[in-house]
Amino acid sequence: MHIAVTGNIGAGKTTLTTMLSKHYGWECQFEDVDHNPYLDDFYHDMAKWAFNLQIYFLGSRFRQIKEIRDSGKNIIQDRTIYEDAHIFAKNLSDMGHLTERDYSNYLSLFELMKDFVAPPDLLIYLKADIPKLVGQIAKRGRDYETGISIDYLSKLNDKYDQWIDSYDEGKLLIIDVNNLDFVERPEDFGYILERIDVELNGLF
16 A cells, blocks of 8 residues: 655644554654755755756655655655655746756656556645645745745745646646645544544545
């Protein structure tokens, strides 16, 4: 079983992934943020480091999927390889931070990798508005995220909505987390578990 949690920066992906892992006894696969050699530089100069960052994420995500496939275990993954192309790389291209040549090169590599990638059995999308995202980002206090602008988050949110509206790789569960606090309120986490259980029961 391969479950993936997706959503914008600050939506709560990592926290929910951890909580679901403990609840179901699944193994986690997290986004490589702490050891990413480009992330801090990227947030200070997006145009200079955009291509390097996206290639790093693409390789890291492809490696994760290979590990998931080879493990034979029940895995819950924080973010997917699809987001790298459909959300982040596309957004950087639209903003002029990725040249047309670099973006074309990136997409060619992504399409090649995608032929070897199986989609998750269930994709969980955490939908959050900008005020929720900003509050969550401020709460966790990561230094490299202090440079993220509202405009950047808004553009990513638009890309997420477009991608989710057309997602047809597999089963999809959309959870609006704007009024949820699944960390502090057990009933909110219970609501999410109920939604997931309905989807999982349909997989067997």
